[in-house]
Amino acid sequence: MIELEIGQEVEMEFGGKAKVLSVIGSGGQGVVYLVRFNGQKWALKWYDINKMSKPAAFRKNLQNNINDGPPSNKFLWPKYLTKEAEDGTFGYIMELKPEGFDSFVDILNTYKLEVDPLTGRGVKRPVKFNTLSAMVTCVINIVNAFRQLHRAGKSYQDLNDGGFFINVNTGAVLVCDCDNIAPDGSNFGIGGKPGYMAPEVVRGIAQPNVQTDKYSLAVVLFKLLFRGDPMEGEKVVKDVCLTESSELKHYGQNAVFVYDPDDDSNRPVRGIHDNIIKFWRIYPDYIKEAFIRSFTTGISDPTKRIIENEWQKLFIRLRSEIIQCGCGRTNFSSMFIHQNEKTFKCPKCGMEFVTIGFSNRDYRTPLYLGCKFYQCEIIPESDDFTAVAGELVENKLKPGVLGIKNCSDRQWKAKMPDGEFYDIAPGKGFPVWQGLEIDFGEVKAQI
Amino acid sequence: MSNEHFTEPEVNENQNVSPLDDFDNAETVSAAPKSDNSILDFDDDPLSATSVSKKSLVIFFLIDTSGSMKGKKMGELNTVMEELIPEIRRVGEADTEVKVAVLTFSTEVRWMYSNPIPIEDFEWARLRASGVTSMGAAFKELNHRMSRNSFLNSPSLSFAPVIFLMTDGYPSDDYKEGLRELQTNSWYKFGLKAALGIGQEANDNILAEFTGSKDTVVHAYSGGQLAQMIKIIAVTSSQIGSKSMTLSDDTGHEIGEEDVFAAKQKLLGQQIQELVSTKTDGDDVPFDTGW
Numbered sequence: 066m067i068e069l070e071i072g073q074e075v076e077m078e079f080g081g082k083a084k085v086l087s088v089i090g091s092g093g094q095g096v097v098y099l100v101r102f103n104g105q106k107w108a109l110k111w112y113d114i115n116k117m118s119k120p121a122a123f124r125k126n127l128q129n130n131i132n133d134g135p136p137s138n139k140f141l142w143p144k145y146l147t148k149e150a151e152d153g154t155f156g157y158i159m160e161l162k163p164e165g166f167d168s169f170v171d172i173l174n175t176y177k178l179e180v181d182p183l184t185g186r187g188v189k190r191p192v193k194f195n196t197l198s199a200m201v202t203c204v205i206n207i208v209n210a211f212r213q214l215h216r217a218g219k220s221y222q223d224l225n226d227g228g229f230f231i232n233v234n235t236g237a238v239l240v241c242d243c244d245n246i247a248p249d250g251s252n253f254g255i256g257g258k259p260g261y262m263a264p265e266v267v268r269g270i271a272q273p274n275v276q277t278d279k280y281s282l283a284v285v286l287f288k289l290l291f292r293g294d295p296m297e298g299e300k301v302v303k304d305v306c307l308t309e310s311s312e313l314k315h316y317g318q319n320a321v322f323v324y325d326p327d328d329d330s331n332r333p334v335r336g337i338h339d340n341i342i343k344f345w346r347i348y349p350d351y352i353k354e355a356f357i358r359s360f361t362t363g364i365s366d367p368t369k370r371i372i373e374n375e376w377q378k379l380f381i382r383l384r385s386e387i388i389q390c391g392c393g394r395t396n397f398s399s400m401f402i403h404q405n406e407k408t409f410k411c412p413k414c415g416m417e418f419v420t421i422g423f424s425n426r427d428y429r430t431p432l433y434l435g436c437k438f439y440q441c442e443i444i445p446e447s448d449d450f451t452a453v454a455g456e457l458v459e460n461k462l463k464p465g466v467l468g469i470k471n472c473s474d475r476q477w478k479a480k481m482p483d484g485e486f487y488d489i490a491p492g493k494g495f496p497v498w499q500g501l502e503i504d505f506g507e508v509k510a511q512i
Numbered sequence: 513m514s515n516e517h518f519t520e521p522e523v524n525e526n527q528n529v530s531p532l533d534d535f536d537n538a539e540t541v542s543a544a545p546k547s548d549n550s551i552l553d554f555d556d557d558p559l560s561a562t563s564v565s566k567k568s569l570v571i572f573f574l575i576d577t578s579g580s581m582k583g584k585k586m587g588e589l590n591t592v593m594e595e596l597i598p599e600i601r602r603v604g605e606a607d608t609e610v611k612v613a614v615l616t617f618s619t620e621v622r623w624m625y626s627n628p629i630p631i632e633d634f635e636w637a638r639l640r641a642s643g644v645t646s647m648g649a650a651f652k653e654l655n656h657r658m659s660r661n662s663f664l665n666s667p668s669l670s671f672a673p674v675i676f677l678m679t680d681g682y683p684s685d686d687y688k689e690g691l692r693e694l695q696t697n698s699w700y701k702f703g704l705k706a707a708l709g710i711g712q713e714a715n716d717n718i719l720a721e722f723t724g725s726k727d728t729v730v731h732a733y734s735g736g737q738l739a740q741m742i743k744i745i746a747v748t749s750s751q752i753g754s755k756s757m758t759l760s761d762d763t764g765h766e767i768g769e770e771d772v773f774a775a776k777q778k779l780l781g782q783q784i785q786e787l788v789s790t791k792t793d794g795d796d797v798p799f800d801t802g803w
Contacts, residue, residue: 090602115786173563173564174563174564175561175562175563176563178601178632180598180601189632193559193561194559196559197558197559200558200559226607258755260607267767268766268767269765269766269767269771270765270766288564290558292561292562292563292564293564293565294564294565297565297669301669302668302669304669305660305669305670306669306670306671306672306698306699306702307567307669307670307671307672308672308702309772309773309774309775309776310769310772310773312772313767313769313772317767336667337565337667337668338565339562340561340562340564340565343555343556344558344561346556347556347558348558395557396556396557396558397558400556
């Protein structure tokens with residue numbers, strides 16, 4: 066392939082030149098450089114067209130994607146194409162990864178290697194989510210990004226752990242490597258890698274599309290939450306050496322989920338898959354059932370795979386079931402004692418948590434100091450899972466009194482201990498008490 | 513592929529273990545017991561994960577340290593290997609733990625370290641050249657160590673190893689006998705093999721016998737080429753070796769075992785040839801002149 070030299074200038078399609086400053090990284094299809102263009106720094110992906118089966122069609126598709134623009138701001142989307150070199154070589158520029166984002170790979174590794182420039186030695190720096198809420202928000206963000214992409218009629222094609230940057234403090238997500246995104250049904254030569262690819266793609270009987278994206282998405286979500294490979298258990302480990310044919314077998318022809326309820330031949334192995342064994346115990350049944358469906362019936366029947374909207378609902382629920390106890394224990398309500406229908410109890414310190422029932426949910430949500438609910442949870446038509454609508458706070462003037470603050474821009478009504486409903490304007494709040502009822506508009510809630 | 517491919521000849525002789533038992537080992541592979549779902553176990557923080565279980569890849573460097581390597585060749589080789597280690601560090605990513613083992617052969621055969629070392633901790637110990645070229649003995653030693661009971665003892669899954677041979681001369685022992693032994697080893701069979709001939713004396717045909725094809729044999733006639741070729745082979749082979757196979761797109765039919773057999777080795781051959789053809793550095797003084 067023709068690599069670019071540091072200092073070399075690359076002509077852009079619509080004029081101007083991008084000057085190569087350094088190499089950022091290299092992948093299967095080409096090399097990514099840091100460049101300066103129009104006084105700003107950008108990332109330039111420069112293709113090795115010898116490795117492409119249809120370079121002209123690939124460039125045309127890239128051009129279409131640039132014209133269409135990203136489905137949302139969660140994508141590091143191609144911005145401008147370069148001029149085609151005489152031999153047909155080309156590239157595109159995109160924005161640089163912003164500060165504060167780590168790669169998904171580093172999160173799975175639990176550390177990132179920072180190389181000391183003098184000695185060349187690597188120093189490990191831990192990378193992990195700051196809060197449980199940030200982790201679940203990240204999952205919701207990933208699911209939402211693919212929902213937006215698929216609604217735009219496009220598929221990502223080679224979804225894998227290299228495709229995301231994540232902010233471990235907030236759960237914000239940036240989808241990168243967007244250059245293989247193509248209209249559903251077309252493919253410009255990318256295959257992907259076993260483990261993330263849908264079994265039918267591994268077997269060569271289907272090309273990547275929206276349905277195969279859904280399989281890959283389930284793998285990404287599983288890896289993020291359970292920190293292991295959903296198809297790598299006893300059956301696979303017995304092969305010792307993962308040759309090409311064993312990959313074809315375990316990820317294509319005969320893929321078996323490690324927790325397939327009807328087939329225990331591929332259970333996780335203690336000492337190797339400890340994360341999965343530990344985390345499978347922690348998550349509530351509705352999350353486990355969604356993965357079981359994805360990786361059992363969803364293996365052979367792509368229409369049975371979980372759609373993004375369904376994942377989004379499940380994970381919004383999961384986030385609302387996080388309990389942060391005063392003793393420091395933070396976990397899902399499934400890991401607290403279900404004292405009675407309306408109360409959870411911390412198994413460690415004994416603290417009790419009342420729950421509130423929303424009229425649009427068939428489960429109850431635990432309340433604790435600092436817990437939040439979001440726009441999408443009280444406004445049926447809202448898809449906004451990041452804007453906080455309400456928060457449980459302590460009254461600043463009456464210490465020890467807990468109440469719910471209206472953080473939204475709508476007026477609510479709340480029932481006070483005198484039995485009357487009062488208007489609660491944005492920024493105001495009301496105490497939590499035994500007979501509390503809240504009227505958010507279309508959605509109501511009751512202790 | 514069945515399990516008996518990866519047997520350890522020595523162990524079978526001595527302990528009379530059937531090949532299948534070797535890998536159906538109850539100690540290393542046992543499914544997790546049913547969970548008890550006790551919420552009183554407080555080791556349950558959803559955020560306290562360990563790294564995902566990684567596949568293991570060992571890169572074997574077989575390096576000729578015979579007397580003829582003395583001087584510029586050895587100096588160049590030592591330097592490029594030191595520089596190479598940080599480059600290989602980046603290839604494993606989340607899926608693979610890469611380890612390095614270096615076997616040198618001259619009059620004697622010697623490992624740089626007594627075990628494969630994780631690439632993150634690996635430090636190159638500079639090599640010296642003297643003696644003759646016991647390539648056959650090196651093949652035998654490699655065969656001996658490429659076993660689940662020796663260097664390839666990772667409890668989790670392994671990728672087939674990368675084996676990279678570098679030599680500048682004709683073997684001084686019976687390399688064929690050593691190679692025959694090595695060829696019975698399944699890790700070798702499925703491994704990614706590449707070789708670099710250094711200078712005029714190295715015989716590419718012998719190297720092709722070792723790798724199994726001419727595509728994965730390259731030749732360096734100068735210091736600049738030596739550095740380039742070592743980097744090309746080591747980086748390309750560890751990139752391919754540390755990842756799952758990538759599939760071609762236009763199959764049009766269901767892929768069978770025969771389609772994927774040795775797919776990585778073929779890919780390695782293609783990529784090496786491609787890279788070598790774009791990088792020809794003819795300005796350096798050949799190794800064999802000007803002494």
